[in-house]
Amino acid sequence: MDLTPQQKQEIEDSRAARSQTRRATVPALEEILYEAIPVLDHGFVRTIDYMGDDAAIVQAARVSYGKGTKKVSDDAGLINYLLRHRHTTPFEMCEIKYHIKVPIFIARQWIRHRTANVNEYSARYSVLDREFYIPEASQLAMQSTQNHQGRGALLEGEEAQRVLEILKEDATRNYDHYVEMLNEDPNGDIIDQDRSGLARELARMNLTLNAYTQWYWKIDLHNLLHFLSLRADRHAQYEIRVYADAMLETVKRWVPIAYEAFLQYRIGGVDLSASALSIVRKMLSGEPVTQEDSGMSKREWRELMATLGREE
Ligand SMILES: Cc1cc2nc3c(=O)[nH]c(=O)nc-3n(C[C@H](O)[C@H](O)[C@H](O)COP(=O)(O)OP(=O)(O)OC[C@H]3O[C@@H](n4cnc5c(N)ncnc54)[C@H](O)[C@@H]3O)c2cc1C
Numbered sequence: 001m002d003l004t005p006q007q008k009q010e011i012e013d014s015r016a017a018r019s020q021t022r023r024a025t026v027p028a029l030e031e032i033l034y035e036a037i038p039v040l041d042h043g044f045v046r047t048i049d050y051m052g053d054d055a056a057i058v059q060a061a062r063v064s065y066g067k068g069t070k071k072v073s074d075d076a077g078l079i080n081y082l083l084r085h086r087h088t089t090p091f092e093m094c095e096i097k098y099h100i101k102v103p104i105f106i107a108r109q110w111i112r113h114r115t116a117n118v119n120e121y122s123a124r125y126s127v128l129d130r131e132f133y134i135p136e137a138s139q140l141a142m143q144s145t146q147n148h149q150g151r152g153a154l155l156e157g158e159e160a161q162r163v164l165e166i167l168k169e170d171a172t173r174n175y176d177h178y179v180e181m182l183n184e185d186p187n188g189d190i191i192d193q194d195r196s197g198l199a200r201e202l203a204r205m206n207l208t209l210n211a212y213t214q215w216y217w218k219i220d221l222h223n224l225l226h227f228l229s230l231r232a233d234r235h236a237q238y239e240i241r242v243y244a245d246a247m248l249e250t251v252k253r254w255v256p257i258a259y260e261a262f263l264q265y266r267i268g269g270v271d272l273s274a275s276a277l278s279i280v281r282k283m284l285s286g287e288p289v290t291q292e293d294s295g296m297s298k299r300e301w302r303e304l305m306a307t308l309g310r311e312e
Helices: 005-016 054-061 072-084 089-093 104-110 157-182 200-206 221-231 238-254 256-267 274-284 298-307
Strands: 036-039 043-051 095-103 117-120 141-143 151-154 212-220
Touching: 036 095, 036 238, 043 212, 043 238, 054 072, 054 089, 054 256, 072 089, 072 256, 089 212, 089 221, 095 104, 095 221, 095 238, 104 212, 104 238, 157 200, 212 221, 221 238, 221 256, 238 256
Parallel strands: none
Antiparallel strands: 036 043, 043 095, 095 212, 117 212, 141 151
16 A cells, blocks of 8 residues: 555645544554555555444444443443444444555445445546555465355466466556556646646546546434444455454454444344254254255255364
């Protein structure tokens, strides 16, 4: 992740400024406010602003005139109860705003989450940076044979080398053509006075999907936790999971009690279907159970056994 000296200065200036407020603030999150947490080779997550804290969840749940909080253990008990029973609206009282820099092919997955407010960097108005996501060798994997949406074993040797070459060559060539069509260098200076240059809104169509875009992304805590439960999951694509992991760290600082409840009931917990529950009950009472008698498909059975740590 390379920030320009000007961008670094703007972050430092924001971090140096102080405001007085009667609103609740969270020191652990204030500590990293505006800082860019690096993700992938050129991406980042920056927390720009937030509203509320653990106490705001409790306050809303109790519809209190004051802070609404009691002992920390009572508050934790209430937040656990709310999350466990999907009483979600108190979590919507907290909001957070991020500045994200992300490759376009991941932004496409990200934007499917419709409950955030998004403002994307306009490549109709500005020229995109010459930055492309090139996976590390440890991420260059072949298509999984078991999961149509996943990765299998790593590519090796010459094949891996060639893939990296293609990714770099194509991204660089397309970016060079983008600049040529724009007839404008990254400083905004005209390259060839005899050419008019193509409009930015058209020239951008030639960029590769590993070019980086940026957006401001604001969301309430309930919907953020939904996003994180899908995207910090081990089945999520690595390139979005690393963003979700970085955001989880900000949630841990911001609302530590809600974060622990989220790990307990969402990330670390599972939902069981009626059939799965009946199988677990049979297992507990020592009755024999097999996939054939379970009424489950082989895949669902495998998933259940993996969840229960009973893989054969
Ligand atoms: C592992 C994985 C694989 C995926 N594969 C594919 C794929 O192959 N193809 C594909 O197209 N997508 C795919 N997706 C995207 C997925 O289908 C969802 O679009 C995405 O995860 C956003 O989920 P969401 O709608 O719950 O989130 P959000 O848009 O954030 O919505 C949150 C919740 O709000 C409610 N909501 C929001 N908008 C509406 C609405 N208009 N109507 C009704 N309820 C609404 C719903 O309850 C929803 O769960 C995949 C996602 C994952 C995690």
